[in-house]
Amino acid sequence: MDPLSEVLSQMRPGSPLARLAADQGNWCVQFPAHGYIKCYAVLSGECWIAVEGGAPVALTAGDCVLLPGGRAFRLGSDLTLPAVEVETYLQQKEAQGALNTETPEASPDEVTFIGGAFTLPGPQAALLLGALPPLIHLKRATGQETLRWYLERMEQELREERPGARLVAEHLAQLFLIQALRVYLDLTGTDQVGWLFALTDPELSGTIGAMHADPAFPWTVQCLAGRAGLSRSTFAARFKAAVGMAPIEYLTKWRMLLAAERLTGGRETVSSIALSLGYESEAAFSTAFKRVMGGPPRRYGRQRHRGADAAAD
Numbered sequence: 001m002d003p004l005s006e007v008l009s010q011m012r013p014g015s016p017l018a019r020l021a022a023d024q025g026n027w028c029v030q031f032p033a034h035g036y037i038k039c040y041a042v043l044s045g046e047c048w049i050a051v052e053g054g055a056p057v058a059l060t061a062g063d064c065v066l067l068p069g070g071r072a073f074r075l076g077s078d079l080t081l082p083a084v085e086v087e088t089y090l091q092q093k094e095a096q097g098a099l100n101t102e103t104p105e106a107s108p109d110e111v112t113f114i115g116g117a118f119t120l121p122g123p124q125a126a127l128l129l130g131a132l133p134p135l136i137h138l139k140r141a142t143g144q145e146t147l148r149w150y151l152e153r154m155e156q157e158l159r160e161e162r163p164g165a166r167l168v169a170e171h172l173a174q175l176f177l178i179q180a181l182r183v184y185l186d187l188t189g190t191d192q193v194g195w196l197f198a199l200t201d202p203e204l205s206g207t208i209g210a211m212h213a214d215p216a217f218p219w220t221v222q223c224l225a226g227r228a229g230l231s232r233s234t235f236a237a238r239f240k241a242a243v244g245m246a247p248i249e250y251l252t253k254w255r256m257l258l259a260a261e262r263l264t265g266g267r268e269t270v271s272s273i274a275l276s277l278g279y280e281s282e283a284a285f286s287t288a289f290k291r292v293m294g295g296p297p298r299r300y301g302r303q304r305h306r307g308a309d310a311a312a313d
Helices: 005-007 085-094 121-132 144-160 165-188 202-213 221-228 230-242 247-265 270-276 282-293 297-312
Strands: 014-023 028-031 037-044 046-051 059-060 062-068 073-076 111-119 136-138
Touching: 014 144, 014 165, 028 046, 028 085, 037 046, 037 059, 037 144, 037 165, 037 297, 046 111, 062 144, 062 165, 062 221, 111 165, 121 247, 144 165, 202 221, 202 247, 221 230, 230 247, 230 270, 247 270, 247 282, 247 297, 270 282, 270 297, 282 297
Parallel strands: none
Antiparallel strands: 014 111, 028 073, 037 062, 037 111, 046 059, 046 073, 062 136
8 A cells, every 4th residue: 555545544534514505696605714624616607715814716617625724714706795604604595495405596697516524633634734735726627527526425425314324425525535635736746845745756655654654663864764765865855855854853743643642532641652652751752742742741631631521512
């Protein structure tokens, strides 16, 4: 299995949502900052989208857009109009009976689209989302038809609520993400900086996969360079240029992301996590964790555990 597949196979999109919607005339909707990966496919017509701090992007029939950064955004026919908060907009549409309509009446200025949203937990997600821009615009081209099909199937599964619908929707969400990343990588090429793009380099991807597979191993730059078939200096320079950080810095970040996930569960001690990730002492691990995550591991674990309990309530 290639390293990108290995990382993506560990991600399990959760809480999938999908909705088919239509609107016409002049409209503008404000969406707040969110904890989801959101995606839209325009089925017909035209509209605009803009993430907070970004320029407006025109969407036409066949286009797909991915919003992995969690920023607030606006969607509408004219983004200069006063924006209606999304909750108010949905209430208005439900009252009009125009939401989740399978065969809406057509009009010249109508736009129909399907939108999806899902969570992406785990340390792999933190690396992936950090490597992506806040908005990915996939113009109509090869591969977009597949993306739209995944969203349409998600909407159908969640709407019909047949046995196993939730599981099918979660798998479709994962397939959508993989296909979107494929199209994105094809469009952007391999000269970008970041973890995701480094995985397309056959010599670097093997070393990243090795660190992910055995984070507790006492990796050195020399050892990793040998796996890549490169000299130590060439590997170190190439890795930093591609990933944006030095090899051991990346390894430390990966270890801390793994530790953060385990601390959130609240079932393991800091000492046991430290040993399992290759640290000889809890003190050394705590120092590294504080440097990467911004606070000591025990405090991090308590805060995240309380947050999870509050969310469950």
